[in-house]
Amino acid sequence: MLNRVAAVGFGSTSFSREKSQTEQKLLEATADLFNNVANLSQSDVDTVLVSSMDNTKYLSAILSESSGISPRISQSVENMCSSGTSAIISGVSYVASGLADIVLVVGADRFDSPGRVLDWDVSRGRFSHPIYWASLFASAYKRESGATDEDLAAVPAKNHRHAKDNPDAYSKSNITIQDVMDSKRLTDDIRLYDCSMPCTGAAAILLASETAAKQLTDSPVWISGIGQKNTSARFAKSGGLANMTSITDAKQAAFSMAKKTPQDVDVTELHDAFSVCEPMALEALGLASKNCGYKMSKAMFDTHDNSVNPRGGLIGAGHPLGATGIAQTIEIVSQLQGRSKKRQVQNAKTGLVHNMSAAATSSTVLVLES
Amino acid sequence: MLNRVAAVGFGSTSFSREKSQTEQKLLEATADLFNNVANLSQSDVDTVLVSSMDNTKYLSAILSESSGISPRISQSVENMCSSGTSAIISGVSYVASGLADIVLVVGADRFDSPGRVLDWDVSRGRFSHPIYWASLFASAYKRESGATDEDLAAVPAKNHRHAKDNPDAYSKSNITIQDVMDSKRLTDDIRLYDCSMPCTGAAAILLASETAAKQLTDSPVWISGIGQKNTSARFAKSGGLANMTSITDAKQAAFSMAKKTPQDVDVTELHDAFSVCEPMALEALGLASKNCGYKMSKAMFDTHDNSVNPRGGLIGAGHPLGATGIAQTIEIVSQLQGRSKKRQVQNAKTGLVHNMSAAATSSTVLVLES
Numbered sequence: 001m002l003n004r005v006a007a008v009g010f011g012s013t014s015f016s017r018e019k020s021q022t023e024q025k026l027l028e029a030t031a032d033l034f035n036n037v038a039n040l041s042q043s044d045v046d047t048v049l050v051s052s053m054d055n056t057k058y059l060s061a062i063l064s065e066s067s068g069i070s071p072r073i074s075q076s077v078e079n080m081c082s083s084g085t086s087a088i089i090s091g092v093s094y095v096a097s098g099l100a101d102i103v104l105v106v107g108a109d110r111f112d113s114p115g116r117v118l119d120w121d122v123s124r125g126r127f128s129h130p131i132y133w134a135s136l137f138a139s140a141y142k143r144e145s146g147a148t149d150e151d152l153a154a155v156p157a158k159n160h161r162h163a164k165d166n167p168d169a170y171s172k173s174n175i176t177i178q179d180v181m182d183s184k185r186l187t188d189d190i191r192l193y194d195c196s197m198p199c200t201g202a203a204a205i206l207l208a209s210e211t212a213a214k215q216l217t218d219s220p221v222w223i224s225g226i227g228q229k230n231t232s233a234r235f236a237k238s239g240g241l242a243n244m245t246s247i248t249d250a251k252q253a254a255f256s257m258a259k260k261t262p263q264d265v266d267v268t269e270l271h272d273a274f275s276v277c278e279p280m281a282l283e284a285l286g287l288a289s290k291n292c293g294y295k296m297s298k299a300m301f302d303t304h305d306n307s308v309n310p311r312g313g314l315i316g317a318g319h320p321l322g323a324t325g326i327a328q329t330i331e332i333v334s335q336l337q338g339r340s341k342k343r344q345v346q347n348a349k350t351g352l353v354h355n356m357s358a359a360a361t362s363s364t365v366l367v368l369e370s
Numbered sequence: 371m372l373n374r375v376a377a378v379g380f381g382s383t384s385f386s387r388e389k390s391q392t393e394q395k396l397l398e399a400t401a402d403l404f405n406n407v408a409n410l411s412q413s414d415v416d417t418v419l420v421s422s423m424d425n426t427k428y429l430s431a432i433l434s435e436s437s438g439i440s441p442r443i444s445q446s447v448e449n450m451c452s453s454g455t456s457a458i459i460s461g462v463s464y465v466a467s468g469l470a471d472i473v474l475v476v477g478a479d480r481f482d483s484p485g486r487v488l489d490w491d492v493s494r495g496r497f498s499h500p501i502y503w504a505s506l507f508a509s510a511y512k513r514e515s516g517a518t519d520e521d522l523a524a525v526p527a528k529n530h531r532h533a534k535d536n537p538d539a540y541s542k543s544n545i546t547i548q549d550v551m552d553s554k555r556l557t558d559d560i561r562l563y564d565c566s567m568p569c570t571g572a573a574a575i576l577l578a579s580e581t582a583a584k585q586l587t588d589s590p591v592w593i594s595g596i597g598q599k600n601t602s603a604r605f606a607k608s609g610g611l612a613n614m615t616s617i618t619d620a621k622q623a624a625f626s627m628a629k630k631t632p633q634d635v636d637v638t639e640l641h642d643a644f645s646v647c648e649p650m651a652l653e654a655l656g657l658a659s660k661n662c663g664y665k666m667s668k669a670m671f672d673t674h675d676n677s678v679n680p681r682g683g684l685i686g687a688g689h690p691l692g693a694t695g696i697a698q699t700i701e702i703v704s705q706l707q708g709r710s711k712k713r714q715v716q717n718a719k720t721g722l723v724h725n726m727s728a729a730a731t732s733s734t735v736l737v738l739e740s
Contacts, residue, residue, distance in 0.1 A: 048600075053427060055484065055485075057423060057450055057485040058449065058450045058603055058727065058728060059448075060449065060600070061450075061727070062603040064600055064603070065602045066603075070601055072597075072598045072599055072600070072619075072623065073459065074449060074456075074598070074600040074732060075448065075449040075453075075460065076447070076449065077445050077446070078427060078428075078445065078446040078447075078448065079430065079431070079446065080431075086443075086444075086445040089443065089469070090460055093460070093464050093469050094463050096467035097373075097462075097463045097464075097466035099459070099462075099463050099466065114425065227442075228444070229442055230418075230440060230441050230443075230444040231440055232431070232440070233431035233436075234435060253442065357428065358428060361431060362431055362444060
């Protein structure tokens with residue numbers, strides 16, 4: 001990649017079950033971003049990218065007009081649950097290529113967004129998507145690793161606890177391991193509290209070239225590694241039930257570009273759409289050894305270590321699809337800027353974002369550095 | 371822009387009223403592209419971008435799996451009628467930044483695609499969108515330029531005639547100026563044959579870095595100028611009824627990047643969603659002087675000059691929204707490669723693509739060179 005690209009600021013809304021329009025949430029997060037970035041004026045923004053599973057078209061033009069921006073480049077980016085990070089990568093590419101200087105990336109969704117479930121894969125058997133793949137993953141992962149349901153229940157207990165330090169989080173509840181075990185059994189391997197919840201919310205991030213970044217902030221965060229991989233669209237072709245191979249490929253590319261290793265990572269946001277996703281992602285990202293991801297999640301729960309999913313992950317913070325990848329990235333930017341208040345991870349210098357779509361058939365990994 | 375980017379090959383389907391699925395049309399155009407590019411294998415393609423107004427999500431992953439591709443970067447791009455050229459610009463950016471080497475960009479839509487009409491602008495008065503803005507443009511343009519309905523009717527007569535040399539075109543009809551004048555009057559200023567028709571079809575283009583391009587073709591076409599501008603989402607804010615200011619801005623950026631002028635252009639595809647759009651675009655692009663665009667269209671009709679909209683434009687070729695910008699670009703690539711058979715413009719070395727969305731609230735201009 002040719003030119004350095006920085007994240008220089010962000011904005012967000014609360015994540016809730018609110019019934020407002022996607023356009024409204026996009027605008028709220030953008031207004032919050034303009035409030036947060038003191039020197040930014042509308043005319044500085046030359047590119048606007050929107051990510052949403054909403055069916056409304058021309059959302060980037062609508063957001064631009066509502067926000068007083070007349071951008072050159074303007075488009076929506078969609079890639080299921082990964083839409084937010086896909087839009088960020090598109091924005092990085094526009095800056096790195098020299099086609100843009102300052103890019104606003106905003107994602108939003110409603111709790112009832114029509115795109116929140118992928119209709120295309122009809123090979124799902126008796127469970128409705130996405131419960132079906134989470135259930136198959138959980139069954140296979142428990143068999144391979146020896147993890148129990150109670151071990152996996154430490155993931156939502158930990159991430160709901162983290163969410164209590166995130167004022168925007170959807171979860172306002174104390175959820176114990178016992179609460180997870182007692183929650184409604186949806187399949188043999190998934191209970192209600194193993195699931196993240198679709199919700200309404202938005203997140204906005206500002207990307208800039210090195211020169212522009214230094215004019216806008218004294219604490220730019222550099223996006224130094226980018227990895228993506230799309231193995232397939234159907235779960236049946238994604239590489240086995242106990243592996244998430246798209247994460248492995250994306251991780252290798254991202255660490256290689258950034259010249260970093262998993263040992264360098266101080267803070268991570270990863271895609272815990274369901275409890276089992278966190279240990280599987282920890283292993284595929286190289287943060288835990290094979291079949292030991294669940295032990296790492298449990299140990300972090302026991303020791304109150306919040307360096308993985310400090311904002312609460314998808315389970316604690318909620319999952320407004322088009323906003324999720326942007327909200328994950330914002331959390332890492334905030335951590336590396338030392339602005340995360342009660343949930344600040346001490347001395348965080350290098351951060352990792354992992355996002356994925358549709359049973360890990362595609363994954364995105366970003367490495368960020370202060 | 372840092373790295374040179376070439377178009378190295380393409381594929382397409384016929385444009386028709388066929389009731390097939392968008393996924394099927396995307397796959398057909400992609401298969402045609404693989405047939406046309408002899409040395410290309412699925413594993414060479416590292417990025418897949420899809421443009422469509424279809425509401426189906428994860429289309430780039432679905433197309434990738436159906437085509438046997440496992441890309442790194444994969445996403446859908448949406449920007450109303452301009453979606454196809456927006457996806458191409460995103461692809462150019464990925465190659466120019468070094469994040470990708472070979473990018474497949476495929477657009478498709480159905481004649482009844484839910485996104486073909488923009489619902490958001492409710493200030494349209496008594497005409498349904500997009501007839502309302504075309505009617506207001508036609509009325510204002512006639513008043514300013516002195517053009518008559520009969521003058522403007524030369525545009526569809528010319529472009530339907532061009533379409534007869536394009537085997538994929540939607541139009542199979544001989545349409546005379548008199549036929550246009552006799553066609554059903556939709557508003558005071560728009561008749562049925564002034565309109566392009568939504569249809570079903572797909573188009574695919576392959577973009578590559580300089581090194582990869584030279585391995586895949588001996589006639590690369592370079593994308594040397596890129597301009598975009600988004601003035602607004604609502605027609606009411608787009609800068610007046612007799613001007614398309616987004617075209618002017620996009621044109622200046624594209625010619626400046628390519629170090630070319632309108633006088634260098636040998637062949638043009640421009641967005642003639644309605645008759646009046648062609649003269650207005652000719653003027654805004656600098657190909658005709660102010661208020662003389664209609665005279666240029668009429669003169670080209672009289673002299674059988676097909677250097678503007680040689681494939682038939684949107685009026686003759688049809689308008690499958692997500693495919694249109696890609697089909698326009700393919701036509702210019704084909705012309706610059708000398709592969710356009712009966713519709714070949716002689717000695718074409720420099721070509722221009724103009725695409726726009728929603729009453730010219732946004733425009734894209736590309737300069738291509740052989």
